[in-house]
Each structure stands twice: as structure tokens, then as C-alpha cells.
Amino acid sequence: MTQVQTKVDFALVRGTDGIYDLDDGDDGDMLACYGYETSIRMSVLGDSKATSAEVADKLRRGGWAGNENNEDKSFEIGSTLWTKYQSRKTEIDKNEAVAIVKDALSHFVPDRAKQINVTGNLSVNGIEITAVLLRYSGELDTVLFELWDTTEVD
Numbered sequence: 001m002t003q004v005q006t007k008v009d010f011a012l013v014r015g016t017d018g019i020y021d022l023d024d025g026d027d028g029d030m031l032a033c034y035g036y037e038t039s040i041r042m043s044v045l046g047d048s049k050a051t052s053a054e055v056a057d058k059l060r061r062g063g064w065a066g067n068e069n070n071e072d073k074s075f076e077i078g079s080t081l082w083t084k085y086q087s088r089k090t091e092i093d094k095n096e097a098v099a100i101v102k103d104a105l106s107h108f109v110p111d112r113a114k115q116i117n118v119t120g121n122l123s124v125n126g127i128e129i130t131a132v133l134l135r136y137s138g139e140l141d142t143v144l145f146e147l148w149d150t151t152e153v154d
Contacts, residue, residue: 012038035141046078079104
């Protein structure tokens with residue numbers, strides 16, 4: 001009999017204030033999720049270091065300190081979506097954001113996922129990005145990102 005191993009991760013929950021945080025349940029234990037939802041959010045919303053083409057000033061290229069410990073120095077968790085933070089809501093901005101998210105999630109394929117699909121739409125509040133990870137089991141992990149919906153950028 002083949003046993004299916006369920007993927008367990010800490011649940012990253014968006015509070016009523018719009019801020020994501022790890023959460024605990026009524027019993028005091030960390031809430032869990034049984035897919036890649038948290039990993040997808042961390043891969044997209046974490047800051048990876050920008051290139052010189054993206055940000056000219058090397059002191060402002062950002063990045064996440066946790067990437068300093070990566071054995072593979074060519075890989076960083078996160079995305080450069082932060083470089084588009086004050087972008088306007090245009091088709092070009094949406095397409096660039098979709099490309100950045102696709103790139104940030106590319107590390108899932110082929111080791112952990114069969115396929116990643118990322119789409120974007122312009123909304124009243126900003127840009128909506130939907131990321132869908134297709135696992136080899138056929139299960140889907142879907143995460144919606146509502147970019148810049150609280151920045152008051154027109």
C-alpha cells in the first residue's frame with residue numbers, strides 16, 4: 001500500500017487589518033495548511049534583490065536577509081514585485097506583475113509542482129493576480145493577490 005504524504009505548512013492568515021501573519025488556533029498551536037498556500041505567498045510577497053536594471057542605486061536594491069543563508073546563491077526566495085509598488089494600474093504594469101509572479105514561483109516546477117499558472121486583471125483597487133499551482137496529485141493550490149489595494153495609488 002502506497003502512503004500519500006500530505007504537505008503541511010504554517011497557515012499565513014490575512015487579518016482584518018490587511019496584514020498577513022502566522023496565526024494560532026484556540027488550542028494555542030500554530031494553524032496549519034495542507035498545501036503550498038503559505039509558500040506561494042512567501043515566494044511572491046517576500047522581497048528578492050533587484051538587479052541594477054530594475055533599481056539603479058545599489059543601496060536600494062532590497063532583498064530579504066534570509067536569502068543570505070541560501071546554499072545556492074543564484075536562488076532567492078521572494079520576488080521583485082516590490083519594485084512595482086507605486087506603479088499605476090495599466091495593462092503594461094499588470095503584465096509586468098504577472099511575469100514577476102511567474103518568475104517567483106518557477107522554483108516549484110518540476111520538484112514540487114507539475115505546473116504553475118499565473119493570470120492578472122486590472123481592478124478598481126489595483127491589480128489582481130491569481131496564482132494556481134498544479135500538484136502532481138492533481139490537487140490545486142490557488143492564491144489571489146490584490147496588489148496595491150490599500151496604497152491609494154491611482
